[in-house]
Amino acid sequence: MSLNILIVDDSVTIRTVIAKAIGLSNAPVNEIQFASNGEEALNILNKSFVDLVLADINMPVMNGVEMVERMQSQDQLKKIPVVVVSTEGSSTRIDELKAKGVKAFIRKPFTPESIYKVIVEATNAYGPETDHRGAPQSEVPKTESDRKRVIGEVFESVLQNLAFMFVESVERETLQSMESPHDLPEKFIKASMAFTGPVHGWVNLMVPDELAKELASNIIGKEIDKSISQRHLNDALKEVLNVTCGNLLSAVVGTKQVFDAASPTLTEHDQQGWKDFLEEPQSIPFMIEDWPALLQFLFEQAK
Amino acid sequence: MRSEGGHAVVYTVGISDMKVSDNASDVLVTHSLGSCIGLSLYDPEIGVGGLVHCMMPVSKLDPVKAAANPLMFTDTGVTSLLKSMFERGANRRRLVVTVAGAGSLLDEKGFFKIGEKNYTILRKILWKNDILISEQDVGGNIVRTMYLYMDTGKTVIKRNLMTMNPVQTDVGQRTRLKEEA
Numbered sequence: 001m002s003l004n005i006l007i008v009d010d011s012v013t014i015r016t017v018i019a020k021a022i023g024l025s026n027a028p029v030n031e032i033q034f035a036s037n038g039e040e041a042l043n044i045l046n047k048s049f050v051d052l053v054l055a056d057i058n059m060p061v062m063n064g065v066e067m068v069e070r071m072q073s074q075d076q077l078k079k080i081p082v083v084v085v086s087t088e089g090s091s092t093r094i095d096e097l098k099a100k101g102v103k104a105f106i107r108k109p110f111t112p113e114s115i116y117k118v119i120v121e122a123t124n125a126y127g128p129e130t131d132h133r134g135a136p137q138s139e140v141p142k143t144e145s146d147r148k149r150v151i152g153e154v155f156e157s158v159l160q161n162l163a164f165m166f167v168e169s170v171e172r173e174t175l176q177s178m179e180s181p182h183d184l185p186e187k188f189i190k191a192s193m194a195f196t197g198p199v200h201g202w203v204n205l206m207v208p209d210e211l212a213k214e215l216a217s218n219i220i221g222k223e224i225d226k227s228i229s230q231r232h233l234n235d236a237l238k239e240v241l242n243v244t245c246g247n248l249l250s251a252v253v254g255t256k257q258v259f260d261a262a263s264p265t266l267t268e269h270d271q272q273g274w275k276d277f278l279e280e281p282q283s284i285p286f287m288i289e290d291w292p293a294l295l296q297f298l299f300e301q302a303k
Numbered sequence: 304m305r306s307e308g309g310h311a312v313v314y315t316v317g318i319s320d321m322k323v324s325d326n327a328s329d330v331l332v333t334h335s336l337g338s339c340i341g342l343s344l345y346d347p348e349i350g351v352g353g354l355v356h357c358m359m360p361v362s363k364l365d366p367v368k369a370a371a372n373p374l375m376f377t378d379t380g381v382t383s384l385l386k387s388m389f390e391r392g393a394n395r396r397r398l399v400v401t402v403a404g405a406g407s408l409l410d411e412k413g414f415f416k417i418g419e420k421n422y423t424i425l426r427k428i429l430w431k432n433d434i435l436i437s438e439q440d441v442g443g444n445i446v447r448t449m450y451l452y453m454d455t456g457k458t459v460i461k462r463n464l465m466t467m468n469p470v471q472t473d474v475g476q477r478t479r480l481k482e483e484a
Contacts, residue, residue, distance in 0.1 A: 024396075024435045111426075113435050164427035166420060221430040 002030035003119070004048070008041040008055035008067065009085070010263065011242070013235045014108075016220055018054055018085065018115055025116035038067030045077050052122060054115075057086040057093075058242070058261050065093075068100050081122045085110065087246025090258045108243045109162035140254050147252060151284060151297055154247045159288060162243055163218040163236075168287045175278055175285045175292045185210055185291070188269040189234075190277065191241040195249065197259035201299030203245040205237075206269065206277050211291040212237045238264040248297050316354045319375035323353035323387045329453040336404035336447040338418035340377055340425055342384060343401045343449060345456040346393040354451050355384040360420035377424045385432060395434050401458040402439040403449045418442065 005022060009015050019032050033048070035041035039062040041055065053071075057064035064084060071077040081103040088094060094105055103122045106114055141147040156167040178184045185208035192204045207215075216236035217224045241264045249259050269277070274294075277283055283294040314322045316333040324331060331354040333341050345352040357380035362369035364376075373379035388398070405422035422441055429436065440447065440460045450459045 020433075021435070024433055026396075112430065116435070160419070160423050164423050164430070166423070218427060218431075221433070223431065 002028045003051040004031045004033070005029060005119070006033045006035060006041060006044055006050045006053045006055075008035045008038065008053060008059070008064065010036045010056065010059040011235055011239045012036075013216065013219055013232060013239050014056070014085070016232075017112070020221060021112035021115040022119065024112065025119070027116055027119050038062030038064060038070070041067055042070055042077075045071070045080065050080055052119065053080055053082045054085050055082055057084060057088050057097075058263075060263055065097065065100075068097065068102060072101055083118050083122050085115075087243050089246055089250025089255055091255045093258045108239075108246065109158055111161070141252060148284060150251050151248060151295065152286070154251045155244055155286065155295055158240065158244045158247055162240060163215045165214070165218060165288055167293075170285050170287050172278070172283075172285050174287070175294075178292060184271055184274070186271060188271075188274045189237060190267050190269055190273075191237050191264050192267070193238075193241055193245055193262055193264040195245060195259050195261040195299075197249075197253075198257045199253055199299040199301055202296065203241060203248065204277075204294075204296040204298075205241050205244065206274065206283075206294045207237070207288070208291050209233075209268075211288060211293065214289075214291075215240055234266055237266065244295070252297065253299070316356050318356055319358055319372050319380070321353060321355035321374050321380065321384050321387070323351065323384070323391060324453050325349070325351045325391060327454045331451040331453070332448065334448045336449060337406050337408035337445075338404070338421065340405050340418070340421040340441075341403040341447070341449040342381055342425060343403075343451045343458040344384060344388050344393070345399045345451065345458070346388065346397045347399065347456050348394070348397050349392050350453070350456075351388060351391045351393050352451050352453050352456060353384050353388050354449065355380050357381065357421065360417065360424045377421045378428060381425055381428045385428075395432060398434060399456060399458075400429065400434055400437045401449070401451075401460070402436055402441055403447045403460045405441040406443050406445050406447070408444055408446065 007015050007018050015034050022029055022032060033044055035044055037059040055064045055067060068082055071080065078101065083104045083106060084097055084102050085106045085108065087108045104118050106118055141150045152169045159165045159167045187209040188206055189209050189212055190204060190206040192202060194202050212233045213224050216233045219236050220232065245261055277294055282296045282298055286293045286295060311330050312328055313330045313332060316322050316331055318339060322331050327350060333354055333356040339356055339358050341356050343354045355374060357374060357377040359376050362373065362376040362379045369376050369379055373383055402425060405418040407418050445462050448461045
């Protein structure tokens with residue numbers, strides 16, 4: 001039996017990675033279709049025969065939860081297995097999705113091999129195992145220094161698993177010493193995203209644009225060339241922030257809570273913009289291999 | 304190193320070493336995989352296989368040593384094995400890929416994370432070469448030995464020199480999976 005698979009994700013990078021993993025896996029696939037949100041997915045599902053849906057949760061226009069609910073309300077769609085591929089770390093929301101008929105859950109960052117495994121499991125008679133693998137889970141940190149350590153561990157884990165890159169926590173002075181034009185890259189990109197829930201806040205990540213190229217190249221699994229477009233570069237950095245945010249919320253705030261996150265946005269900055277961001281006390285300094293990076297995770301209790 | 308026992312010819316792949324073979328009577332083996340990483344590749348259609356044992360993650364850490372022996376480093380070592388396999392006619396889509404090692408031996412506090420880094424670099428190179436891992440036994444405080452039997456294409460990983468839950472990559476089983484699905 002050859003499968004028709006529908007991949008639903010607003011990130012072109014993630015759609016590319018999932019399709020590549022399926023293509024390399026020797027899974028018996030007839031056709032792969034793409035949708036960038038739940039509404040587009042329902043249109044495709046109502047027009048063509050699909051055996052399996054791999055879907056994100058946080059998407060604009062119509063999110064994955066609503067898409068699953070709509071599928072369950074239609075007789076011809078409710079038997080199609082849905083696998084959620086998401087940064088979602090909330091056990092409450094995962095249980096809700098399972099109750100709504102979601103067959104399996106893959107947490108970002110995932111390995112390409114796990115995509116193949118879940119396709120086989122979700123389409124066979126024995127049923128899949130849910131994959132709760134993600135950033136290291138431990139007790140929610142109580143002190144500021146514990147929180148900083150956990151943020152570092154989560155960021156390290158995300159970069160290593162998603163982009164095959166190594167992260168090192170450094171002192172602020174280390175990045176302040178990179179002042180000469182030769183040491184300091186000229187252009188930077190800041191990715192930002194807001195989240196709401198029991199706590200609300202922001203995650204901001206600023207990196208040199210050269211690092212964004214490396215991230216895109218590694219995540220998609222291609223050498224940097226013309227086939228990696230500006231859209232891919234931007235999208236890869238957004239996805240790094242998205243996955244970091246999801247994993248930070250479950251590691252720092254807790255896995256029982258349910259959060260909604262907005263789509264990440266990008267802004268360009270020069271060296272002065274970088275220096276200003278570096279001086280903000282909430283900025284946590286890192287080196288990602290040879291590149292400097294600053295991460296902020298800001299939140300407060302919702303009123 | 305070559306030794307003959309019965310009809311099989313056993314080649315020991317040392318640390319920072321590799322061997323590629325197309326002889327069905329060969330057995331390739333590498334010992335002492337702690338934080339080092341072992342990679343075995345086998346193309347079942349043409350019967351070509353190879354094994355590499357790399358010590359450190361990235362060659363840019365020591366370009367002089369890397370130039371003298373690229374097999375010491377995972378980035379250059381894995382690339383060397385892939386090149387040798389392709390030169391012998393192997394096809395990336397057919398490769399059965401097994402990974403062993405990448406433990407945290409002698410580094411339990413995780414200061415250097417050599418094993419983890421070896422594994423991450425290996426994954427990056429395979430992903431960029433459009434290759435997925437078929438089987439693996441990695442991580443933990445364990446020393447492993449890895450065998451590639453060229454007559455069957457099976458890779459067997461043994462832990463602590465004893466056969467504790469050996470991991471086997473069975474070429475026949477993988478082929479059946481494709482046919483059944």
